[in-house]
Amino acid sequence: MAALTWLLANWKLMLVGLLMALLGLQTVRVAGLEQAAADQRATDAESQRLAERAQRTEEQRRAAAVTKEATDAHARITTLEDDLRGARAAADGVRSAAASAAGRARAGACTAPRSPGDPGADAIGVLADVLRRADERAGVLAEHADRLRIAGIACERSYGALTIQ
Secondary structure (H helix, E strand, C coil), rough: CHHHHHHHHHHHHHHHHHHHHHHHHHHHHHHHHHHHHHHHHHHHHHHHHHHHHHHHHHHHHHHHHHHHHHHHHHHHHHHHHHHHHHHHHHHHHHHHHHHHHHHHHHHHHCCCCCCCCCCCCCCCHHHHHHHHHHHHHHHHHHHHHHHHHHHHHHHHHHHHHHHCC
């Protein structure tokens, strides 16, 4: 009975003690949640940092691949230009030989002299001129086609390097 009397007399004190215990428990719980949230933020920041590093690495790989393809294409174009210079020199030699052969053929022709306006005045000269112009045009077209081919290959390889492998 003395305990019951003490409880009834001190119920306010007991209620304050219970409330203090619950407040302490809530404080511990909130501190735990704050720590979990801080840990989650740290994990998220680390994940974001790793994702950004991976993205930078991929961008660097792609840039290096495109640069390599551009360098290779430039080297192929330089080689093409060297080959074109050689082909032009050879074509000039062939044209010179054809011109001298045409001159010899004209000199050895046993036909009566004709005026320049006559249709058959210089058949060999006309043929040589047509062949020369056709050869020049074919060279220009071949050079253009080679440049387009090199550019197309470089573009295709650059695209291949940019796609995720």
